[in-house]
Amino acid sequence: MSAAAPSTPEAPARRAVLSDRAAALLLRGSFGTYVTVLVALPLLALVYRGLADGPAAAWAAITAPAAVAALKLSIGTGVVAALVNGLAGTAIAWVLVRWDLPGRRLLSALVDLPLAIPTLVAGILLIALFGPQTAIGAALAEHDLAVAYARPGIVLALLFVTLPFVVRAVEPVLHELDPAEEEAATTLGAGRWLTFRYVLLPPLLPAVAAGTVQVFARSVAEFGSLAAVSGNIPFQTLTAPVYILGEVEGGSPGSAAAVSLVLLAVALALQPLSHALARAAGSRRG
């Protein structure tokens, strides 16, 4: 490693302690080790533990009724959150990019807030608003409705923590689009809907999809806000990550690791999809 790099005609006269090539290798090696030890090793341990008791045991753990109910709930609420924030996020991006509004910067800052607010705190916020001791919670209870410790609370928490994803995916693409095209379409007699459908939507679609996939992936993995707001009732409001926590605390790491395999598979499938969509959105630009 201490061997000097082959000298090139334009090799600088002064040499650092390490030659460029050795330094490059050293950087690459230490960073590769850091990521392997910090990320790959624990996840390998997780996959190994999930399969260690044999595929039959893993399948039994995954198909246990409470596990299936938790996975279904996570996927179902994730789909709802993805659809709602897919639509709302696109609308928010459109408002932020296209219109000159008083308070536009405040709106933009608010959209970023869920990136900074701890997810557990997002859950606490919803409890402070809808919890049983609050006026709203009491009023809802009178009508046999509940947000806190119920499914609506789960969806609200997911919408809260995933709000920025679609907005931030769509915003840059929308920036690059020429409003003149929309104006031209309108001038040529296209209605608002036709303009939206044929001029605005097609170039935005990959970005909207990338953001929506991100919302779903995050929703399925979400833990902190749901630990606070969902009430964690098996078969009703217990989502998959909280189920995994229960299995860990109940002394069944094998079952916890097996159910984790499902979530890991979802994450590993969706991340490249979201990246590919984001690249497609980017290539539409410019």
Add this chain to the structure above:
Amino acid sequence: MASAPGRSRPVGAAWLVVAAVTLYVGGLLVVPLLALTRAVLADLPGVASALTAADALRALGLSVALAAVSLVLNGVAGVTGALVLTRQRFLGRRLLDALVDLPLAVSPVMTGLAFLLLFGRNGWLGPVLQPLGIKVAFALPGLVIATVFVTLPFMLREIALVLEEIGTSEEDAASTLGASAWQTFWLVTLPNLREGLTLGATLTVARALGEFGAVLVLGGAITGRTDTATTFIHNAMEERHTTSAYGMALVLAAAAAALLFLLQRPSQTSRGK
């Protein structure tokens, strides 16, 4: 700012969308924030005494310390990793690139479990660590590892974006003029990274202060030892001490808002250039 091209006052039906968007963001984010603020203000002396209790202060201090450690470790790893991933081409680069993003995709509970399988009882690294008397799970090192894991991508990604944007022409010029790789890095590359470093640091600190699932599972939330600000809230809720929970939650929410304010979104202004 106001002269941004193509931006005009909304007309006609656009107002409906603007109103709907305002209601959505206001209802989803602002109203719950106001509800928490109101609940805290209703019992300010109670919240104040709950937050100045030794356990609360220690939990908050621990979270701040964890954020600082993550910032340093992932600052170094982020600059190194961003340079490696954007400036070098080698076998396995794409795998490494994908691994860096995994902490964002994995549920925090699974992170905690994965590290327990390494460091817990009968963990993979038990035979190595036990004879040395090193305790990771349910101890401070576990909290550090969990927090560093979940914050790994932030610095790196923001720095990599800047590195890709600025290209290598300045660095090439410097080394042609005789600067060593080290001099080029300190005098040319690093100063250019300021924007990415700021944004990445903010996201890292925010995420470290707010990390909950992984530190709960790996740290165990032991009062006075591995209890962070978030697990403090969790424990307080379980014990129905809403005063403490709400108080600490508002402190963390305020810290998040302050971080965003400090940042003032340089990414947006640079995008508009």
